Amino acid sequence: MTLYRQLLITTLILFFLLFVSAYSVQFSSTRNYLAQQQEFMVINTATSLGLALTPYLENEDQLGAESVINAMFDGGYYRKVELNLLAGNMTITRENIAPPRGVPAWFSELGLFEGGHHQAVLTSGWMQLGQLYVEGHTGHAYFQLWQGMSRLLAWFSISFALVWVALVMALRHLLKPLHDIELQARDIEQHHFGKTIALPATRELKQVVQAINHMSGKLEAQFEEQADEAERLRKRAFLDHTSGLGNRAWLTAQSQSWLDDDRGGALVMVSATVLNWLYKEEGFEARDQMLRVIGKHLRQLCRDFGEHVLARISLTEFAVLISEPDPALLKQLGDAINRRIAELVKDPGDERELSVVGIVLVQPGDDISRLLTRADHALNRARINETGVVVDAHQQRERLGRLQWKARLEEVLDSNGFELSTQAVMNFSGERCHDEVFVSIRNNDIAYGADHFLPVAEQFGLGERLDLHVIACVLRILESRPELKLAVNVTRQSCHQEGFWRKLSQILERYEPVRDRLLLELPESAFALGWERLISPLAGLKVDWGVDHFGRHFDLLVHLGKLRPVYVKLDHGYTSQVQHPDYNDAFLAAVCRAAHSMGALTIASRVETGEQVERLKTLHVDAYQGFVSPPGRLL
Template sequence: MTLYRQLLLTMLLLFAVLFVTAYSVQFSSTRSYLAQQQHTTVSNTVTALGLALTPYLESSDTLGAESIINAVFDGGFYRMVRLDLLASEQQIVREHRALPSRVPAWFIGLDLFEGARQDAVLTSGWMQLGHLYVEGHPGQAYYELWQGMSRLATWFLVCFFLSWGLLVVALRYLLKPLHDIEVQAREIELHHFGKPIPLPVTRELREVVAAINTMATKLEMQFNEQADEAERLRHKAFLDETSGLGNRAYFISQSQSWMGDGSGGAVVLVSVDVLERLYQEKGFAARDQMIFSVGERLRQLCRQFGDHALARLSAYEYALLIPVSDTELLTRFGETINGTIGELMVELLSEGEASVVGMAVIQPGDDIGLLLARADNALGKARREHTGAVVVEQGRTADDMGRQAWKQLVETALAEDGFEFTTQAVLDFSGEHVHDELFAHIRQGSKLYHAGEFLPVIEQFKLGVLLDRHILTRALSFLAARPDLKLAVNLTPQSCHQPAFWCSLEKLLEQHRGPAQRLVLEIPESAFAFGMGDLTRVLAKVELSWGIDHFGRHFGLLSHLGKLRPCYVKLDHGYTAQVTEPDFDEAFLTAICRLARHMEAMTIATRVQSGHQVELLKRLYIDAYQGFISPPRILD
């Protein structure tokens, strides 16, 4: 129970005890007063009535005595007035036993008043004339006691509830610093550092709040230092300082991860030969500034793609990895690159081109060395033959399909539910099952297409929202049929930034409340790289667990991990695959994992192939792993 409730209940209990005590004392005193008053009235009545009746009894005037008794009985509250005439052995009796009408029967049933009674012998000298008996009616006492105690109880209850309301307001105001401390402590526990707590006026709380603020500031500084250190290590290993892009090591690791996932696309090499002339004419500073400007323009051009990799490979050469394999689209993209760079170099161009572009489409079985060699050959051909700025090399096979054929394949699968699903387990290092990741495939005849092959078409034709809705609906049906199952579903970057998708997801979750508790959303890191603020606010409202896929692929996001608050991060395979290399430097990967762990986010290694790799990863700050060491299983 909270301190607020304890204090409130304690004060209300004390007030209730005070009320009951005061009410009991008042009730007892009022009852005693009314009983004494009734006794006094009856005694006075007997005395006065006896004096009034004696003359009539002496003259044996029965009618006169009866008149006196009637007058007294009608003018007071008596249950019985009885006169025994001893001489004639007659009785004059007046009796009223009706209960008061405005007093509850249960209250009268308490027998609070017995009714005062008194008798007297009426005499004349030594002669006894009669016997007078008077009994008071307790109804009036019950009525007065009920009315008085009811009013008192009403006022006490009004005061009680009024005091309750005032206590609620007062305690909330007085204990607000404690509530702020509690909230801040929880945020600190999650490594979320907000604004300092305002200092309260209470001296004791003021000291505590000041200490909490100081501790939060120091912890925030330490966390930022860790994030900066991780970013610094990453920059040292994978960043080209001059251009602000990735270096050759970064591009190689990302390309290996890309092709390992089976994702299609192309490698684009851009050679900006005019930079050599700029160096000769204006020196290092001008050349380096232009290198940076070219990198910024290429980064802007790549924003149209969901996932991509961009790096500077040598002094005048840039490399791009993009999810496009269509020759026509690649040609237009290359022309756009040349036009954009030409605008930067307009002062240096008297003739010729500012840059040349060579492209190589990823083919099954390619490795990064072969792919770069093909792209470099295309680049050399463009430079030698002066046949244009863009040359695309693509070895087509009989199975290659054009854009429209891919689009038709995907649309048919969506319309006819032509997807097949497999799952792959995520395990922690003790062997416990964390969850399963859901993978979608499209079967056409005997050929099975995995997601990496058709996702570029999904992005190109803006089909991501339709695909994600369909797969989420199927995932929820699987979860409803399998209570033991917990599924992670990947979202496309396009869906992540569509408000309509989140609205439809909310309605879908309303229809499947039970299974939805075992659903996990997996957001690609590229979705945060292109609009983190809006996406973070949306995810904060969704009552689902979620994680980040390909974590570490984009620069500059490590320091924002505390704002994202994911349940887990899946480390990009480009980093975890290096653990088996002899010259592997674990400093950067360890820094990322420690940073995620401090944010209470689980870190998951992907594409783990062997037990030896599991043992190497276990020594790092990694919590779980996933890969073909646990082969995919068909889900039906």
């Protein structure tokens, strides 16, 4: 029970006992007063009636005596008046046995009043004339007591209710700092920092609030320091500081994840020969400035082609792993790169070769060395033939064209023909954290993974429909299988569409009992395009979520505390080499510490052997996922 309720109940009980005590004292005193009043009235009545009857009894006027008794009986509250005439051996009796009026029967049956009675002997000198008996009626006393105590009880009840309301308001006001401290403590427990509590007027609470605010600020600063440390380590290892792009080590690490995921696409190699003659004519400062500008334009051009990895691999060469497999579109990208670099030159009439582009498609079994060699050959052909761009489209890996995939995807969406499988995310204690859902399409008895049709879905604007369809399907499965907790991947295209979040919210409302067992997994590239726009939609859904391929984009780690995901899935490029003897785990450790500081789990992906599991266990990773736990069919 909360302190607020304890104080409220205790205070109300004390007030109730006070009211009951006061009411009991008032009830007892009123009852005694009415009983005494009735006793005095009976004595006075018997005395006055005896004086009035004596003359009639002396004259033996029975009718007169009876008239006096009737007048007295009718004018007062008496239960019985009886006169025994000694001379005539006669009795005159008047009785009123009616129950009290205006009083509940149960109240009059409590026996609170005896009525009072008095007996007197009427004499004339030394001679006894008669015996008079007067007994009061309790009805009037019950009526007076009932009316008085009812009004008092009503006032006490109203007063108690007013005290209750006033006490609730007062306690809420006085205990508000404690409530704020409780909320702040919960936020700190969940690794949410930065919010300060207003200082209360109460001295003791003021000191506590100051301590809480100071602790929250220090924890926030500590998290930011850890995030900055991780970013410094990553930039030191993977950033080309002149261009602001990744370096060759960055391309190698990222390509490992890219090729292992069998995502296809192409490798684009750009040779900016303009940098050589710019260095000869204007010096290294002009060259470095041009490097930065070219890097900026390459980022802008590649961003429109979806998921990509961009790096500077030598003095004048850049390489881009891109998810686009269409040779025609790749040729357009190469032309756009050459055109954009040419526009940066001051002399538009300069006929020197400014840049050339070589592009090769990723084939099954490729590694980064083979890709770079093939791309370098394409680059040389472009330079020798003076064509500007060469696309080596030999042995394309796609069996279906874009329009065929579009038609097939729309057909499967209409017929709900997806095949769903799951792969477990396990912690190092052997417990299952959750399962990730994988979507595939079967065509001609071959199951094609999402990497085959996701580029088509994003190109033709089907990403939102695909995501909503899969999420609704998974929610229906969760209704029938309460033991499951499933994570669903969301496309980058959907993340930045307001309509998607609105429709998703409507779907989740229909499945409110099971939505707490749904996890959304967003690609890190979606946050790289504007993480601020995703905070509000994610907070409004009231659904846990995580970040996939975490670590591919620079500078996102420092914003992790504002994003507050439940988990981050580390990019395979950082964990694939953990078994190598010369592996440097400093950056991985820094990322994990930063994630832990804000309450997020860290998950290693594509773990295939028990040896990898044992090695990851010695690092700061919380859980793992991969073919060490093979996928299972869900639907």
